[in-house]
Amino acid sequence: MGGLSMDQAFVQAPEHRPKAVLAEAAGVPLIDLSPLAAADDDAAGLEALAAEVGKASKDWGFFVVVRHGVPEEKVARALEAQRAFFALPADRKAALRRDEGAPLGYYESEHTKNVRDWKEVFDLVPREPPPPAAVADGELVFQNKWPEDDLPGFRAAFEEYAEAMEELAFKLLELIARSLGLRPDRMHGFFGDDQTTFIRLNHYPPCPSPDLALGVGRHKDAGALTILYQDDVGGLDVKRRSDGEWVRVKPVQDSFIVNVGDIIQVWSNDRYESAEHRVSVNSDKERFSMPYFFNPGSSAMVEPLEELVSDESPARYRAYNWGNFFSTRKNSNFRKLDVENVQIAHFRKDLPVA
Numbered sequence: 001m002g003g004l005s006m007d008q009a010f011v012q013a014p015e016h017r018p019k020a021v022l023a024e025a026a027g028v029p030l031i032d033l034s035p036l037a038a039a040d041d042d043a044a045g046l047e048a049l050a051a052e053v054g055k056a057s058k059d060w061g062f063f064v065v066v067r068h069g070v071p072e073e074k075v076a077r078a079l080e081a082q083r084a085f086f087a088l089p090a091d092r093k094a095a096l097r098r099d100e101g102a103p104l105g106y107y108e109s110e111h112t113k114n115v116r117d118w119k120e121v122f123d124l125v126p127r128e129p130p131p132p133a134a135v136a137d138g139e140l141v142f143q144n145k146w147p148e149d150d151l152p153g154f155r156a157a158f159e160e161y162a163e164a165m166e167e168l169a170f171k172l173l174e175l176i177a178r179s180l181g182l183r184p185d186r187m188h189g190f191f192g193d194d195q196t197t198f199i200r201l202n203h204y205p206p207c208p209s210p211d212l213a214l215g216v217g218r219h220k221d222a223g224a225l226t227i228l229y230q231d232d233v234g235g236l237d238v239k240r241r242s243d244g245e246w247v248r249v250k251p252v253q254d255s256f257i258v259n260v261g262d263i264i265q266v267w268s269n270d271r272y273e274s275a276e277h278r279v280s281v282n283s284d285k286e287r288f289s290m291p292y293f294f295n296p297g298s299s300a301m302v303e304p305l306e307e308l309v310s311d312e313s314p315a316r317y318r319a320y321n322w323g324n325f326f327s328t329r330k331n332s333n334f335r336k337l338d339v340e341n342v343q344i345a346h347f348r349k350d351l352p353v354a
């Protein structure tokens with residue numbers, strides 16, 4: 001199934017194999033977003049909601065949202081298109097395969113931290129930047145590859161899904177800004193028409209060795225915010241900050257899982273921290289998930305927001321260019337490299353010991 005066959009490339013080092021995973025009890029916070037719908041006349045409700053989002057972002061870096069306002073039918077249509085795509089014959093999927101300079105489309109050989117992931121993916125962008133007149137060495141071309149001939153409804157399903165996700169992403173960004181004591185639209189300017197937001201469709205086929213391999217190896221999301229749909233199979237594990245245990249995020253009907261990525265960690269000057277997570281696979285069920293990675297434009301310089309920096313709380317990171325970070329990370333996921341992945345830790349300032 002899915003054309004993957006178990007070999008050494010998928011085997012995790014013993015310390016990273018998915019052994020003990022805690023049950024979902026005392027897990028990731030569940031947040032009801034319905035106060036957003038009442039927004040304008042309920043300032044107190046919004047502030048309380050922002051405080052909840054802030055606490056979850058601080059304690060976990062992850063939370064599950066329900067009553068989020070995204071129409072069920074839009075999610076159902078996207079999910080149906082996703083399943084239909086991965087059910088296509090291997091050669092039809094391979095016709096849309098990504099390559100090094102053109103990272104969108106189908107791919108079945110992603111590596112996370114140099115170990116192959118037990119999954120196949122399809123990446124697409126909601127906003128296609130115009131193709132550059134000349135492509136510089138190492139520059140990536142973000143052009144969608146649609147399965148138009150096989151699945152004529154696919155593109156429309158994801159265009160409407162992306163629109164709904166963007167609306168939710170801006171609302172979440174406003175709640176995060178409020179929770180940090182900032183103007184609600186403080187971060188909006190980073191997400192103009194040049195944003196590098198992308199949607200990934202994940203398919204994790206049943207795996208003959210779920211004790212040795214992972215669907216996605218442990219990692220942190222590099223962007224600003226991730227909004228993930230997962231089906232009812234389960235497999236996403238989050239590293240709990242309080243004790244370093246891996247905790248399974250329980251599937252909840254009609255919910256999304258939200259996590260703050262590295263960029264929010266940097267903007268917030270470490271008030272919020274992006275959490276490590278991974279995907280465990282199982283031997284009898286396939287699993288589908290769809291993350292929406294909300295990312296700024298590639299020219300954005302990422303650094304702690306000035307309102308959150310002071311003499312008492314000096315900037316903990318040097319500014320870095322998002323476009324460079326993003327393309328370096330994409331290249332290292334494409335094939336096995338000898339070097340360590342780029343990390344925000346590389347931009348961390350050495351703070352004098354107080």
Ligand SMILES: O=C(O)CCC(=O)C(=O)O
Pocket residue numbers: 200202216221228230235236277278279289290291
């Ligand atoms: O499939 C999932 O539950 C999570 C996938 C993930 O972490 C990622 O694609 O970055």
Ligand SMILES: [Fe+2]
Pocket residue numbers: 219220221277
């Ligand atoms: Fe992730």
